[in-house]
Amino acid sequence: MGLPMTEARLTITHPLGLHARPAALFVRTAAGFQSTVRLRNLTRDPEREADAKSILSLMTLGVEHGHEILIRADGPDEEAAIAALRQLVETNFGES
Amino acid sequence: MPVGLVIVAHSQQLANGVREVALQMTGGGVRIEAVGGAAGGALGTDAEAIARAIAAADGPDGVLVLMDLGSAVLSTETAIEMLDGRLTGRVELSDAPLVEGAVVAAVEAAIGRSLDEVAQAALNARHMTKVLR
Numbered sequence: 117m118g119l120p121m122t123e124a125r126l127t128i129t130h131p132l133g134l135h136a137r138p139a140a141l142f143v144r145t146a147a148g149f150q151s152t153v154r155l156r157n158l159t160r161d162p163e164r165e166a167d168a169k170s171i172l173s174l175m176t177l178g179v180e181h182g183h184e185i186l187i188r189a190d191g192p193d194e195e196a197a198i199a200a201l202r203q204l205v206e207t208n209f210g211e212s
Numbered sequence: 213m214p215v216g217l218v219i220v221a222h223s224q225q226l227a228n229g230v231r232e233v234a235l236q237m238t239g240g241g242v243r244i245e246a247v248g249g250a251a252g253g254a255l256g257t258d259a260e261a262i263a264r265a266i267a268a269a270d271g272p273d274g275v276l277v278l279m280d281l282g283s284a285v286l287s288t289e290t291a292i293e294m295l296d297g298r299l300t301g302r303v304e305l306s307d308a309p310l311v312e313g314a315v316v317a318a319v320e321a322a323i324g325r326s327l328d329e330v331a332q333a334a335l336n337a338r339h340m341t342k343v344l345r
Contacts, residue, residue: 140237
């Protein structure tokens with residue numbers, strides 16, 4: 117331990133933001149990793165952190181199109197978790 | 213095997229629509245049954261049809277039933293009595309709001325949460341804020 121956690125700052129380009137299908141896909145992807153994954157909506161409230169493995173927690177962040185988010189992962193597979201979530205966001209959750 | 217879900221509504225169309233939205237959240241893999249309307253197709257609920265839906269969603273990890281309005285609860289309770297001893301898993305009735313509860317339960321079931329966890333998350337969905345501005 118003692119290693120810094122892995123994080124990524126990303127802008128949500130999906131028109132729905134992190135709601136409905138994109139939010140569910142985000143949670144399902146995060147839940148596939150052992151690491152704890154936490155999320156902040158830097159645009160709305162940079163102090164508030166949500167559990168990325170809980171759909172309810174994630175939806176309280178109100179992440180909309182154009183908002184900037186901070187994803188933090190901490191654990192044995194944190195780099196893989198961040199890579200997977202980054203890819204999801206950058207590929208617009210598999211939609212074009 | 214994930215927790216199974218049953219959507220009970222007074223209209224088959226309503227149940228189907230909620231199922232459609234919830235299914236979209238799962239990426240497949242979660243059994244979601246939709247049942248609505250009284251016998252003969254009028255608005256209402258039908259205990260026998262609900263019993264068939266619960267049996268179809270049944271599995272070792274249990275079933276969570278989400279209902280639209282009060283009398284759907286009575287019909288579901290009757291359905292469970294009719295199924296007495298013929299199910300593999302436990303059945304829980306959820307007091308969650310139908311759409312929010314179904315969506316949250318579907319995601320929680322999809323990531324392999326237990327029946328108690330799925331039920332609790334669905335219930336917490338009643339506090340979900342939709343209008344943030």
